[in-house]
Amino acid sequence: MQFGIFTVSDITQDPTTGRTPSEHDRITDVLTIAQHAEEVGLDVFALGEHHNPPFFSSSPSTTLAYIAAKTSKIELTTSTTLITTNDPVKIAEDFAMLQHVADGRVDLMLGRGNTGPVYPWFGKDIRQGIDLALENYNLLRRLWHEDFVDWEGQFRTPLQGFQSTPRPLDDVPPFVWHGSIRSPEIAEQAAYYGDGFFANHIFWPASHTRRMVGLYRQRFEHYGHGTAAQAIVGLGGQVFMRKNSQDAVREFRPYFDNAPVYGHGPSLEEFTSQTPLTVGSPQEVIDKTLGFRDYVGDYQRQLFLMDHAGLPLKTVLEQLDLLGSEVVPVLRREFAKNRPETVPDAPTHASLVALRNSVKVEGGADAATKGAAFGAATVTGAGA
Template identity: 70%
Template sequence: MEFGIFTVGDVTEDPTTGITPTEHERIKATVAIARKAEEVGLDVFSTGEHHNPPFHPSSPTTLLAHIGALTERIKLSTSTTLITTNDPVKIAEDYSNLQHLVDGRMDLMLGRGNTAPVYPWFGYDGRKAVELTVEHYHLLRKLWDEEVVNWSGEFRSPLQGFTLAPRPLDGVAPFVWHGSIRTPEVAELAAFYGDGYFANNIFWPKEHYIRLINFYRQRYAHYGHGDPHQAIVGLGGQFYLARNSQDAVKEFRPYFDNAPVYGHGPSLEDFTEQTPLTVGSPQEFVEKTLTFADYFGDYQRQLFLVDHAGLPLKTVLNQLDLLGEVLPTLRAEFAARRPADVPDTPDHASRVAAKMVADAKAAEDTSTEEVHA
């Protein structure tokens, strides 16, 4: 089980002080948060991709490459790489480069994004979002998996005799998650390829995500990748912790009420009751997080949003310290209930090993066919 954090990279006024950080301050703070995540023992740091204010992370691979140079162990990922509005050739190039720079210590999550104006900025029609997702991902896989690509489709110019440079590290593409909050076609795409499926369940009641995750699990098994309970699932979440729950609620309420992602809607109390958000003591956070597997089944990755809504850097770093304190308990409790045949999240080493086994089997099959011929 992997535990980590993700950021949406918002540049938001602190409602308790009226101070809005500069983009420079916010970018530097994100780097400090990633380094702190490694310090407290987390497994994953993940950044979103946005091209509009009030968000800063328009170039995830630049940010992650810099963080990679300053860290040693933590896995680097994205909480959305826009598969719709990015050219698949550029995605393949950028993330292959990142893979080499961090020695395979990365993966990525693809998604459609939720900002409609982005599509025309990059020359695409937002009404074709699902079609773009499917076509772009099919091409991305070909670019990573095949030495020479000949391809034609609806949304970009054809490729003839194209070879990606650099090729993926050790001939193995990065592991891909597909992030979705509402689209069955994305779950189907993830299942077809045997990729991971990430349900960023920070907005809606659990029943909505239960349906999507169960659909993905069934289709994963349908395509022969394993039993439904062996599918690769990730979940989002969010918390704000204090030593006692009353202080947590008092401190977090102004940030929640003004949050650009979910503020000005349901009350804090309603939101915490209906979604994975925990605002309370570390023990309450542990208890609620452990219920996620009861609803969604055993899963491989849990990411938390910790720096949204104008929370100052000092507060975020303190939140990570509190998370680090309960991390051993979370690990032990999830490990105790997890069946032995539920796989870990594939990493670079395991994917290289699987490729070696597959290549050896293919060579053996070829040799057998030649003998019989």
């Protein structure tokens, strides 16, 4: 199982000091955070995409390429890449290039975003958000799996004999997670292709997340990719820790109360009781995170939000130290207990290359060359 962190790249005033970091300071802080995540033993660093203040991350692939050059082990991904407003051709090119730069340590999460005005900024209509997500991803897959693409759709100009460059590393595209909070259509899309489904349930109760993940698992099995238990699931979460629970609550409360995303609403106590937010000791984080399995089953990736709401860099690095030394080792051990051998690990470039090679042997060179066999295969080894 993979553990990591994700950032939404917010630039928020620290309510305890009144200081708001500059864009440059916040960008360099996130670069430091990503490198420290690897140093403390985390598996994944994820960066969101936004095109409006108070966020800075308008070009995640650029930032992740820099981080790739400064790290050697950590998997780099997005949280999310906007499949609705980005051109699929550009996504195909950018992330294939990032694959090469990072020597395969790349996957990506696709989503529709949660900022309505971004659609007209890029010439799109938010009322067509689901249709854009479905059509654009279909084209993205073809660009990665086919050498030359003839294509015509509703939302962009046709393509004739188009080849995106560079080609995916080892002819194996990055693994795709479809991120959604509330759209069953996206869970259906992930299941149809045998891709991963990431439920960023940081603002939602367990009952809602259970239904969304349950739908995805059911449809994953329906499309023949494996059993429901073999579906590839990721979850979000958010934590703030101190050795002593009371110290964590006292320190984090002003950040929570003034945060743009949830400040001035439910109390900290109400929010922690109804959502995955955990503010307390490392043991409390462990206990609550292990509870996620009770309503989604065995899953593959757990990402935590830790650098938001104006928290200073020093505090975030201290949080990562606790996560890496006291929380993740225990979570690894406990999540491994009673985990069925048939439940796959989170996909990596190496595992996908091995799967492709096994399909090539079983299906014949012609099938593998055309991408027909591997294009329908998933990390479980089954085909749609």
